[in-house]
Amino acid sequence: MAVSTDRRAPSTSETRYSAEYRDWLRMMVLIRRFEERAGEAYAVGQIGGFCHLYIGQEAVAVGTISALRADDYVISAYREHGQALARGMSSRSVMAELFGKATGCSGGKGGSMHLFDSSLGFLGGHGIVGGQIPLGAGFAWAAKYRKTDQVSLTFFGEAAANIGSFHEALNMAGLWKLPAIFVIENNGYGMGTAMKRASAIDDFAIRADSYGMPGVSVDGQDVLTVRAAMDEAVERARAGEGPTLMDIQTYRYVGHSMSDAPHGTYRSKDEVEERRSRDPLDVLERRMRELNLIDDDGMAELAAEVAAEVADAVQFAEESPEPDAEQLFSDVYAPNQGTV
Amino acid sequence: MATMTYRDALNAALREEMTRDGDVYLMGEEVAEYDGAYKVSRGLLKEFGPLRVVDTPIAELGFTGIGVGSAMVGLRPVIEMMTWNFALLAIDQIVNVAAKIRYMSGGQVACPIVFRGPGGAALQLGAQHSQAFESWYAHIPGLKVVMPATPADAKGLLKAAIRDDDPVVFIEGEMLYNVKGEVPDEEYVTPIGVADIKRAGADATIVCHSKTVKPSLQAAKTLAGEGIDCEVLDLRTIRPLDVEAILRSVAKTNRLVIAEEGWGFAGVGAEVSDLVQREAFDDLDAPIRRVHQADVPMPYNKHLEKAAKTDAPKIASAVRAVCYRD
Structure with missing residues (x-):
């Protein structure tokens, strides 16, 4: 029997969240400009290692994270700069971390893939595909254990939905009705492998059935749709009704990492151009203009704010000190070794 | 108690x-x-x-x-x-x-x-x-x-x-x-990172942990009958390693055998050996000997399994070797 349930996220009113639109647009533009600038800094060697940019996926981070409370938890993989910013981490602390500086959010010891701010419940930044999925379930388990109404938001790519940790974590989250929201940030490619070449089915929302939780398929280029679907998932989680699997379809405009061209062997230039034509920033800006919530002057003002913030973040990162030599050996174990 | x-x-x-x-x-x-x-x-x-x-x-x-x-x-x-x-x-x-x-x-x-x-x-x-x-x-x-x-x-x-x-x-x-x-009847907590002398002795040190403590004590008993007085040092914690306790014992006995259950290659004994040759070279009167599982996956057959495992006779024989009594 074919599964015929309509899992598309319900449409919502254009004005339901209009009071938040400017904040959302500002954050999406900030993420875009921040990432473009990070790419430039990488090219001249100010940022090292692996660096995975978020360009094209901004509406996913902003639409989901904006629905959370300050005491909720967020965890992600290694394409997480945008999510860190959306969670409220400062451009300075994130850029300084990319530069490996002592003022970075992880003291320069984490880097692009390991951004943390425990005061905001942003718990990484994880580099092993799928490894963060059970951790996100663990935060939700802790909320249930402590009988709080916190929720846990876990991001991962569609490629991570094929790894064992996804199955194990979602099964237990469903079994125990954990207040967890699992977001498949579905940009269509696991590095250079198209989803169709890696998954036996192409609708990941269906997989939720296996774990006794609702699955919803969401247009990830429209922040409004993302947010409306996220609100439903959050409400369910807080009410003790258990987890939700969200398959949010988006697209990364850039290569997998800085060493990968935007298009090449695994996807065509035409495809990238076509997908870029429905840009999440444009979708929201257009809606705001239609509702008279922003005009040319407003857009110019917003762009100037963002440009100043990114420039300040880069200057801060450039001028910040390197970690002290003794930082090499700190934070391996607890500073107070009082085991008894 | x-x-x-x-x-x-x-x-x-x-x-x-x-x-x-x-x-x-x-x-x-x-x-x-x-x-x-x-x-x-x-x-x-x-x-x-x-x-x-x-x-x-x-x-x-x-x-x-x-x-x-x-x-x-x-x-x-x-x-x-x-x-x-x-x-x-x-x-x-x-x-x-x-x-x-x-x-x-x-x-x-x-x-x-x-x-x-x-x-x-x-x-x-x-x-x-x-x-x-x-x-x-x-x-x-x-x-x-x-x-x-x-x-x-x-x-x-x-x-x-x-x-x-x-x-x-x-x-x-x-x-x-x-x-x-x-x-003990009263509440107590045993600190992590502190080894324990399970048998004091003067002639040779056997560093061991977990399941090799008992066969080490058995070997020490056998060797006592041969006039070799072994110190059995139970690491209890592998990391952090109680470096001081190991060096103190070797300084006293000048001879060292390391017994462990697992394979030898890159094993716990390799780490202890490295420590002792580096920090206590002049204390040693004989090359260090190690006892560990044979370098094979564990066989099912009980005779083969016994042959693969660390046991008291193998430990005793290593101690005799470091004492030049083999």
Whole structure:
């Protein structure tokens, strides 16, 4: 029997969240400009290692994270700069971390893939595909254990939905009705492998059935749709009704990492151009203009704010000190070794 | 002092720590309704309820990750591995997350968690169920590796591990669970990182841990009859290693044998050997000898298995060699 349930996220009113639109647009533009600038800094060697940019996926981070409370938890993989910013981490602390500086959010010891701010419940930044999925379930388990109404938001790519940790974590989250929201940030490619070449089915929302939780398929280029679907998932989680699997379809405009061209062997230039034509920033800006919530002057003002913030973040990162030599050996174990 | 088994000592440690701290919970396969695959958690479900004694599906990676995640936000989980062989499925969470989260978060996120269960060989369980993995975990900065040999140490060290603010790999043994010993009546906690002289002696040091402590003591008894007075030093903790205790003993006896259950290549004995040749070269009157499992997967056949394992005669023979009495 074919599964015929309509899992598309319900449409919502254009004005339901209009009071938040400017904040959302500002954050999406900030993420875009921040990432473009990070790419430039990488090219001249100010940022090292692996660096995975978020360009094209901004509406996913902003639409989901904006629905959370300050005491909720967020965890992600290694394409997480945008999510860190959306969670409220400062451009300075994130850029300084990319530069490996002592003022970075992880003291320069984490880097692009390991951004943390425990005061905001942003718990990484994880580099092993799928490894963060059970951790996100663990935060939700802790909320249930402590009988709080916190929720846990876990991001991962569609490629991570094929790894064992996804199955194990979602099964237990469903079994125990954990207040967890699992977001498949579905940009269509696991590095250079198209989803169709890696998954036996192409609708990941269906997989939720296996774990006794609702699955919803969401247009990830429209922040409004993302947010409306996220609100439903959050409400369910807080009410003790258990987890939700969200398959949010988006697209990364850039290569997998800085060493990968935007298009090449695994996807065509035409495809990238076509997908870029429905840009999440444009979708929201257009809606705001239609509702008279922003005009040319407003857009110019917003762009100037963002440009100043990114420039300040880069200057801060450039001028910040390197970690002290003794930082090499700190934070391996607890500073107070009082085991008894 | 009460006499109790190693199993009951662990059970008492869990009960005391769960009573003391509401953030401590036990999670794993068969820990609750079944009372534990090896009955270490007997009675705990009844006493603490299903939120604190949690049966899981057979999903080591998943439940270990859930435990690690909950530790990252302040709970103090004890994750039971039915055996450490199965923890290979969970090692990503232990090595890539638990061991590194404090460091890569710049000190923001702690991971106070205990991973515990039996390791090494029992009897005729074959190649996949008979592996001693302590050197794997001891290799990783960020982890502590604790391996008690006696009931008293099992209780005191498990309590210390649960109170520790870092991830602790706590390796027990199927062949140790029924071992009986005296356990203090009053509450006590045994510090992690401190070795223990299980037998004092003057002529040769046997460094051992966990299941090799008993055969080392047996070897020492045999050798005493031959006029060789052995000191048996139980490491109790592999990481952090009690460097001072090892060097002190070698300075006294000038001869060293290291006995371990696992394979020799890159094993615990290799690390201790390196330490002693570097720090105590002039104290040594003979080359260091090591006793360890034969360099093969564990065979099923009982004669072959015996031939592969570390035992008292092999340890005694190594001691004779370092004393030039072979």
